[in-house]
Amino acid sequence: MGGKFREVNVKSPASKREEQILSEWSAQDMVKLSVTAREGAPPFIFYEGPPTANGRPGIHHVLARTIKDTVCRYKTMEGYQVNRKAGWDTHGLPVEIEVEKQLGLSSKLGIEEYGIEAFNHQCRQSVFTYEKEWRRMTERIGYWIDLDDPYITLNNDYIETVWWILKKYFDAGLIYEGHKIMPYCSRCGTPLASHEVSLGYKDETINSIYVRMKVVGTANEYFLVWTTTPWTLPSNVALAINPAFTYVKARRPEDDCIYILVRERVAAVLGKEAEIVEEVKGEQLLNLAYEQLLPFLEASGPSFRVYGADFVSTEDGTGIVHIAPAFGEDDYQLGRKHNLPVLQPVDKAGNFTAEISPWAGRFVRDTDDEITAHLKAEGKLFKKERITHSYPYCWRCDTALLYYARKSWYIEVTKYKDRLIANNNKINWYPEHVGKGRFGNWLENVIDWSLSRDRYWGTPLNIWRCENCNRLDAVGSRAELAERAFEPVDPATIDLHRPYIDDLHLKCECGGRMTRTPEVIDCWFDSGSMPYAQWHYPFEH
Structure with a gap:
């Protein structure tokens, strides 16, 4: 005969029993142990999509994290080593709009009068407003993930990897500047990518x-x-x-x-x-x-x-x-x-x-x-x-979008669309209709990615233009920036954000001076770079 399950006192509040289990897990450092106990085992790769910590967690986050935790625990029980690195999305308009409300600003002109340096400082201060609430929610629902060593998209190491990726695109001829009809938010003063437009109908x-x-x-x-x-x-x-x-x-x-x-x-x-x-x-x-x-x-x-x-x-x-x-x-x-x-x-x-x-x-x-x-x-x-x-409508500020011709920077996704579709067809989707249907249909109709944003708090677009010959070039690391800049640059201390990066000029092959194009990039590109940037690849690991 098999053994019996331990009897549970059903009269005891469930919340009290859960707190006791959480306390035992914490005492044993179970989150870390679940990874180190599988040292040398085959890896199961898990990516944690980053939430924005200047907004409170909601019930939908509980649902998503429960599903992710179930998969990670199951693969661990199967014998895999499952590294689980937490992350924070700290750039973009969601952050800017929250700070605008706090400062009583309502336009880009107001931000520029307030000062980009001061505004971005406020954005940096605001991004972890609710970090304690996120940590408490994550721990309370029993979601095992490394919150003590997260990747953070505003960190220089993370931005440097994003720049490295963008330079790869640039050198491959897949980034271009062009006039296109773009969905544009007049309140935020910036165009939206197609995946963002779909969020606000x-x-x-x-x-x-x-x-x-x-x-x-x-x-x-x-x-x-x-x-x-x-x-x-x-x-x-x-x-x-x-x-x-x-x-x-x-x-x-x-x-x-x-x-x-x-x-x-x-x-x-x-x-x-x-x-x-x-x-x-x-x-x-x-x-x-x-x-x-x-x-x-x-x-x-x-x-x-x-x-x-x-x-x-x-x-x-x-x-x-x-x-x-x-x-x-x-x-x-x-x-x-x-x-x-x-x-x-x-x-x-x-x-x-x-x-x-x-x-x-x-x-x-x-x-x-x-x-x-x-x-x-x-x-x-x-x-x-x-x-x-x-x-x-704009999914961030609820303003009706306008479609009109604007100059913007694009990633020419349509050049490798067939590879995207072919790779998607190799994925074993659960449920199947999500990958083969909704996501597959989106890939079939994919358009070039509107990469740039005419804003302030984000990863700066790493493209410089010569004032003399109009030549364009991309910088892929802090070391390259220090080597090519007219101004002195310390790679260890430079802040890669605006407005500091705007003050750095490069030496062009023609002898002229190159100035950075003023845009920042779509914060979804930040998030999508996570498989590499969370490890500061290729500069580390």
Whole structure:
């Protein structure tokens, strides 16, 4: 017969029994013992994703840590050695926004007036505000992990490894600077990467509008165009149709105007009583000219004409798409193809510039109703409809994102996309649909990583540009920085953060002086570097 389990006094509070077990584990240093007892055994590699310690732990952290601890204990029981190094994510906008609230700041201008050095000092002080609460929660739920020797993303050793990785990318030609349509938070003053955008979608009900754009050389013919973003109409420079579709010229019984739209949308837009006067192939509409809708800005080149595009559909709208190259990826690419001007009367705060005089200084999304009223007064509004759609908001500050053309630094992930997909297919996912489905689908549609952030508290982007010949170069270590800098640098004491790193200049091959590009990097890249940076590889271990 087998032995009996030890009897448990069920009348004793569970919390008291748990505290007793925790006390016994602590006395035996069980966290350390669970690793050292397996010295020489095959390793099971475990990575602890870093939380931010300037926010309190929540119940979701308890759930995640319970799952991770279960796996680590199981693999230890199987005979593996499982090193478990804790970590702290200490950079990025979550930290900055918390400090802004404490200091009563509300913009990047406010931060710069306060001083980058003083602001970053406050960020450094704030990142471990709730470290005791995190430690207590971690120990109380019995999560075995080394909290005494954690990796910390703000440490120079960690940053140095991140720089080493970035230099590898740079030397391989996988980092580039380019203009792209980016999801941009005007409150935080920085673009977001695609994985960040996915965190903040909300359903919202808005006015969508149909506008009439008059065909040049006609008395009463108009292109009917639908948009959900009236604020982008001052930047319109073209219309897009699908050359393969059939379009019509149609009228309503109560209206003498002739409207041009795709055949499939006549009843939905004009009503069942609409009369089709003529059918035309989409290709017959190409290069037709129309009058500028809101003539606040001058546009050069082949503007205010109709172009063909395969992204135009018949599912909604009119089959005619308003093109503003500054505010949409499809628009931007069509504009590049046909050399269209990019009209961008929106500043970094998301406000209209002085050229759009009726709404200058206003946040663009707040002007939609007034622009609609203006169009109605000028006889250019056909109708408006209430629609509910999903729109992205900043996951950090809850500001509606804007899509517009910005210069940023990118990692060219699309160059090695096939390798990512192939490696993902080798992983034994549990449950399978997460890896093969959700994550796999994301990899199939991966785009280049928006690496840079126009902010202050983060790992500085380690790229310098020559003021003389415009040459770019990346620094991969503190020793290289000390060797190449004009100014004296002590690798042992230099703080790699802004603003100190901004004051260091490199010697260029041409003899000129190189200045660092001012951005910091996406803090998700910090976290993703953890498998190497937690060990200060390759400088140690």
